[in-house]
Amino acid sequence: MNLFESFDEIVNDEFIEKFKSYTSTTHGDLNVTVKGIFYTLLAGMLRKTYSDMSANMLYNQIQENAKRIDLPENLASIFSQPSVISKIEADGSKIISQVFPAYKSPLLSMVSTYSGVSKSTTSLGANIIANVLVVMFSKDMDKDQMVKILREHHEPLIKAIPESLLEKMIPSLGLHELLGSKPTPIKKVETPNTPKVKEETPAKAPVYPEMQKESSGAGIWIGILLGILILGGGAYWYYTQNGGFNFFSKKEVPVESVETPVEEEIAIEEPKVETTEMKVTPSPITESEFSAFKKYILNKSEAAGKEFEFKSINFVTDSVTLHSTSVAVIDSIATLMKENSRLQVKITAFSASGDTPFNNKRAFAVKRVLTKNGIPAVRIDAVSGGKGGDSPKIKVITK
Numbered sequence: 001m002n003l004f005e006s007f008d009e010i011v012n013d014e015f016i017e018k019f020k021s022y023t024s025t026t027h028g029d030l031n032v033t034v035k036g037i038f039y040t041l042l043a044g045m046l047r048k049t050y051s052d053m054s055a056n057m058l059y060n061q062i063q064e065n066a067k068r069i070d071l072p073e074n075l076a077s078i079f080s081q082p083s084v085i086s087k088i089e090a091d092g093s094k095i096i097s098q099v100f101p102a103y104k105s106p107l108l109s110m111v112s113t114y115s116g117v118s119k120s121t122t123s124l125g126a127n128i129i130a131n132v133l134v135v136m137f138s139k140d141m142d143k144d145q146m147v148k149i150l151r152e153h154h155e156p157l158i159k160a161i162p163e164s165l166l167e168k169m170i171p172s173l174g175l176h177e178l179l180g181s182k183p184t185p186i187k188k189v190e191t192p193n194t195p196k197v198k199e200e201t202p203a204k205a206p207v208y209p210e211m212q213k214e215s216s217g218a219g220i221w222i223g224i225l226l227g228i229l230i231l232g233g234g235a236y237w238y239y240t241q242n243g244g245f246n247f248f249s250k251k252e253v254p255v256e257s258v259e260t261p262v263e264e265e266i267a268i269e270e271p272k273v274e275t276t277e278m279k280v281t282p283s284p285i286t287e288s289e290f291s292a293f294k295k296y297i298l299n300k301s302e303a304a305g306k307e308f309e310f311k312s313i314n315f316v317t318d319s320v321t322l323h324s325t326s327v328a329v330i331d332s333i334a335t336l337m338k339e340n341s342r343l344q345v346k347i348t349a350f351s352a353s354g355d356t357p358f359n360n361k362r363a364f365a366v367k368r369v370l371t372k373n374g375i376p377a378v379r380i381d382a383v384s385g386g387k388g389g390d391s392p393k394i395k396v397i398t399k
Helices: 003-010 013-023 031-050 052-066 073-082 083-100 104-115 119-136 143-152 154-159 163-175 209-242 262-269 287-298 324-339 358-374
Strands: 307-309 344-350 380-386 394-398
Touching: 003 163, 013 031, 013 119, 031 104, 031 119, 031 143, 031 154, 031 163, 031 307, 052 119, 052 143, 052 307, 073 083, 073 119, 083 119, 104 119, 104 163, 143 154, 154 209, 209 324, 287 307, 287 324, 287 394, 324 358, 344 358, 358 380
Parallel strands: 344 380
Antiparallel strands: 307 394, 344 394
16 A cells, blocks of 8 residues: 555545635645645654554544544545535544644644645645545554554655655654654665676685684784774873863763763762852752642543643753753653553743754653653653743643
């Protein structure tokens, strides 16, 4: 099954023209909008195949939503049926909320900006395409087949997404795993109809055991001497440059990137002596703060969607490094997520500058602590929230 060809057959040129007339779109490129939404939602589905639990959840959600969807054979015909459009919009909105939690707002903003089409038109397109994807994956397909098809489209999808869109998708929707999650298979390159020529290996001079021992022994000693010389030269250079062997300066501590394990970040920032770098004193772990979060999670009568500011989770000012006291709070959240397998969260990080890449690193520092506690990455979104303080917000997407 080729997903790209199947999609183009359903969402064809006639559909684009009718869609354009229905929405009176005069600005931007509606075809780019439709393809952008398709690529983004497909990437979100692919991401859910990274863990068996998420794949099961995705399959069940698709099958459940498919029961109430009844798209006409000619999708373009929906634009002449207002009642059908209304139902598709309602169904699509529900699909995105269930299958792609935390996607809708950033997806609409990203695709609308990228294609130059209004948010309302982009929203309608997203709802229609969500219906189409559910129909495509609900026909005579079990979970294993769904996972197989999605994973087969991993590399073709990355190649199909325009680079300018991919650059926006990865940070906006937290799809960082998409770029490095699947190893590229080694492909055998064969030249057709070309006879293989056996290469002749020149005869080697005989090597006697005594000569072999002497040669290998001499090689080992030469290697050891070279290693000592290199280490000595490096040590001498470092000593002359730094006046000693202190590997960090006294005035500053290195800022770790998001790729560095969180435990190392915490170990570096665990303060023994107060320095001028630490402008913000970590807020104490308040029982009421976490208790309110836990109480909300366990209260099944309250709908998901509430956001909490965790002031007890703090970053060092102008750094992506977490204060050591913050880890205990994140560990408690991880425990709660283990006890509630449906719980999915969105971590939003801020900074005084509002720099998006920097904020993404902060959000992923929190996410990394959760994943190290055994929480699947697919249950955690990590995004930038713009300008703000040194504490993240955590939104409950599903519970």
